[in-house]
Amino acid sequence: MSEPWTWHGGGIEAAKRAFGGDDWIDLSTGINPQPWPGAGGIAFDWRCLPEPEHLSRLERVAADYFGVDPRHVCAVPGSEIGLRLVGTLIDGDTAHIAPGYRTHGEVISGSAETRWGDAPGAAGNLILANPNNPDGRVLAPDGLLEWLERRAGWLIVDEAFADTDPALSVAAAVADHRKLIVFRSFGKFFGLAGLRLGFVLAPQTIVATLRARLGAWPLSEAAIAIGAVAYADASWIEATRRRLPGDAAALDAMLARHGYRAAGACPLFRLIETDNGRALFERLARHAILTRPFADQPRWLRLGLPADAAALARLDAALGDG
Incomplete structure (x- = not known):
């Protein structure tokens, strides 16, 4: 096939x-087949490079939506790219839950498959999606945070489908003293996957390194403008x-x-x-x-x-x- x-x-x-x-x-x-309807009415200037202030505003609006401090938010051109970039910043033994999003097995070199029942005891870093893709399994945030507390490595949670139920998210637990990284995707819930917009929620050291690698203009002005208005459309x-x-x-x-x-x-x-x-x-x-x-x-x-x-x-x- x-x-x-x-x-x-x-x-x-x-x-x-x-x-x-x-x-x-x-x-x-x-992807939501009934997308956010306001994208066509957003005005921005294609002739200009994206302004840093506009990117900062998007990250503040998104941070409020996710329930996390803006200092822990880094916008990326799609959560897939964010996953792959973060994978270059983390080493050590890693496991990813299967079945799951196939990119998770490529995030950190040498990552090994593990099953849901074995995940709590997996050594090192652990990568998973909540809700999971493709089977739609969900794990309560309290359970995920228990997994985080008992491990020495990083817990990397892909919340690409979490917008449908914000109670599933562990984003609010992201902090400088925790080895927790959360990924969010704009395109799925808002139905605008072609915009290529995502977010990494992580300790400030990870965020700072990501910003340095992404460079001066990580997003288009269209993604910045549309994302900022959509996330505020309560x-x-x-x-x-x-x-x-x-x-x-x-x-x-x-x-x-x-x-x-x-x-x-x-x-x-x-x-x-x-x-x-x-x-x-x-x-x-x-x-x-x-x-x-x-x-x-x-x-x-x-x-x-x-x-x-x-x-x-x-x-x-x-x-x-x-």
Whole structure:
């Protein structure tokens, strides 16, 4: 199977070449299909280099949203880049939880896979996602902080999908005396993944080193301007947090009618298990619906939320055709 579909979500153009069709529905990424609506109305000047003051303001607004001191916040051009940069600053024995985000295994050289049940006793550094991707498992913050207290290494928590439920976040625990680093992603909850905006929440020594490596203009003026306004839009954020669980429940009910049990506690995506995940992936692709298969878990298929009733109906019909 083509690598773009099994390594991460996306790859619509590759799907068009492989299966044909133009009117595709992308359910492969777990990105909010109803994005923050204000991006088109934000004014900024493409002719000017981004102002440091504007970047600082974005980080202050984001810090307030995350519930952390701004001194511990560093904006990055996407949380993936942030993960890889932080990986160059940390050494020692490292474990990453599997199944999980595949980039986690590449963050620190020599990182070894571990399972959720073995994670509390894993020596050295530990990398995980909460909520986890792709299975949507969640761990209470108190449990994560207990893991942090009993280890000598760093606890690195990828909270790319945590915006749907802020009670899941350990961001407020970031401090100079703790070996805790948290990553946040703008694009998933706000539905604007093309903006490439993320944040590293870490002790000030890590933040300072990151800033030095990122240089003078780490973000575009567009990312700075849009991010600052979106993070301050409390009414849209609250309404979206109320809406997403209902949308996920509608997807769950439709999947159940076709005999699939949806797994996961993150409302932005669901994981199903079937006899042949690849065959189901290809059947949906022939209906111009892109989902996320897994080379190492051939029974799995992950589906993001359909954007509206029409998209849900198309998925319903495609699942019934076969």
